[in-house]
Amino acid sequence: MPCEQYKNALVEAAAGSTTPSGELLAHLGECASCSAAFAQEQSLFAAVDSGLHAAANTEAPPSLLPRVRVALDEATAPRLRWVQPLVLASAGIALVFVVFLLARPHRSVQEEVAKQAPAIVPIPKVSAAKTNLETTNSSGSTQVAANHFSHFHAARNSTNLYAAASSNPEVLVPPDEREAFARLVAVLNRHSDVAAALMAKAPQKGVLVTADPLQIPDIEIKPLEGAETETSKGASEKQ
Amino acid sequence: MQELVLNQPVSTARSELVREAAQADARREFEERLAECGPLAYRVARGVLRNTADAEDVAQEALLRAYKGFERLRDRSRFRGWLVRISFRLALDRLRSAKRREQRDTLWSHPAHLPAPANAEDIAASNQFQSHLERALEELPEKLRLVLLLSAMDGYTIEEIAATVGVPIGTVKSRIFIARKKLAEKLRCHANSIKMR
Numbered sequence: 314m315p316c317e318q319y320k321n322a323l324v325e326a327a328a329g330s331t332t333p334s335g336e337l338l339a340h341l342g343e344c345a346s347c348s349a350a351f352a353q354e355q356s357l358f359a360a361v362d363s364g365l366h367a368a369a370n371t372e373a374p375p376s377l378l379p380r381v382r383v384a385l386d387e388a389t390a391p392r393l394r395w396v397q398p399l400v401l402a403s404a405g406i407a408l409v410f411v412v413f414l415l416a417r418p419h420r421s422v423q424e425e426v427a428k429q430a431p432a433i434v435p436i437p438k439v440s441a442a443k444t445n446l447e448t449t450n451s452s453g454s455t456q457v458a459a460n461h462f463s464h465f466h467a468a469r470n471s472t473n474l475y476a477a478a479s480s481n482p483e484v485l486v487p488p489d490e491r492e493a494f495a496r497l498v499a500v501l502n503r504h505s506d507v508a509a510a511l512m513a514k515a516p517q518k519g520v521l522v523t524a525d526p527l528q529i530p531d532i533e534i535k536p537l538e539g540a541e542t543e544t545s546k547g548a549s550e551k552q
Numbered sequence: 553m554q555e556l557v558l559n560q561p562v563s564t565a566r567s568e569l570v571r572e573a574a575q576a577d578a579r580r581e582f583e584e585r586l587a588e589c590g591p592l593a594y595r596v597a598r599g600v601l602r603n604t605a606d607a608e609d610v611a612q613e614a615l616l617r618a619y620k621g622f623e624r625l626r627d628r629s630r631f632r633g634w635l636v637r638i639s640f641r642l643a644l645d646r647l648r649s650a651k652r653r654e655q656r657d658t659l660w661s662h663p664a665h666l667p668a669p670a671n672a673e674d675i676a677a678s679n680q681f682q683s684h685l686e687r688a689l690e691e692l693p694e695k696l697r698l699v700l701l702l703s704a705m706d707g708y709t710i711e712e713i714a715a716t717v718g719v720p721i722g723t724v725k726s727r728i729f730i731a732r733k734k735l736a737e738k739l740r741c742h743a744n745s746i747k748m749r
């Protein structure tokens with residue numbers, strides 16, 4: 314057992330890995346038990362350091378780095394897997410768009426043929442004004458009306474049809490105008506006479522309208538029955 | 553409208569590809585660090601956990617996290633410090649959850665760096681002491697434990713420890729001193745029964 318007054322100093326010296334000096338060094342030279350205790354403390358700290366070194370410097374298993382690489386691959390892979398379908402979907406949409414564009418000229422020829430027929434017949438200006446069409450060119454308004462009319466029906470009947478019709482550039486209709494056409498169609502559905510008036514053949518431009526002179530039959534003036542009897546009566550009375 | 557629908561995924565895919573390229577760069581750079589820092593992460597974890605398999609799991613997790621935060625950790629010294637801290641933290645978490653489950657592995661793996669003992673008696677004694685030491689280490693306060701572990705690691709200077717832990721050099725020195733004394737106190741009773749080298 315070390316001397317009580319040197320016990321802490323021995324531990325401190327061993328813990329600090331320093332060589333004892335001064336009073337402690339002198340005591341160690343003359344006290345065998347303190348000297349033995351100091352040697353034991355030094356051994357203890359050496360063992361602690363050795364054990365710590367062993368604990369802190371263990372060789373990493375060879376499987377560690379390959380494992381980490383696999384985990385890194387797995388951690389980054391989902392993003393790549395997400396990109397692939399996105400690119401494929403984009404390509405698919407682009408393909409559909411190209412097919413759509415290729416199919417368009419054929420369709421537009423049919424549409425032009427269909428459009429030209431009503432375009433020949435001009436609408437009277439009165440009808441156009443009535444349906445909120447503030448256009449000056451009556452034939453132009455008819456064409457636009459025909460287009461919107463067909464688009465409106467396409468939209469109502471089927472989304473596919475609408476999609477097909479929307480390949481036409483004129484599909485971009487302001488919302489208020491679209492509403493106006495919707496109202497026109499509603500009116501046409503309710504009142505067939507308005508539709509007939511719209512479709513009626515109007516006189517061609519530049520041709521004078523000939524009209525028969527007004528025929529007024531001769532007026533036959535007949536005396537009132539009561540007056541006639543009165544005068545005849547009076548006349549007879551005078552006679 | 554159609555143009556908008558088409559443009560969005562295409563631009564997203566393009567930015568995704570740019571990000572993928574940046575990721576590939578980061579991956580290459582990280583790969584260079586892996587050989588050096590992988591064992592470091594493992595050692596820190598192994599210093600806390602006495603189980604090789606657990607330490608390997610923790611090291612892997614720490615390295616994955618380091619990779620995720622690699623953009624802001626490209627500076628080498630910062631990277632090392634961060635990796636040590638995260639590895640230490642993850643190891644402590646695992647140790648605590650293992651304690652809670654009370655399924656702690658009692659078969660501790662033997663340190664590879666321990667000098668070859670002279671005979672079987674010494675092997676038993678030495679392994680026993682190492683076990684006691686590692687258990688005593690586990691009982692140390694966290695801040696003492698990390699500093700002591702790092703001080704015991706090859707190639708770690710006091711300055712590096714101070715930078716890693718974020719405390720002054722004097723604090724590192726005093727923590728090492730206190731930690732060694734605490735360990736010695738816990739092991740003194742075992743030291744008498746074990747033949748020490």
Ligand SMILES: [Zn+2]
Pocket residue numbers: 315316319340344345346347348
């Ligand atoms: Zn003495």
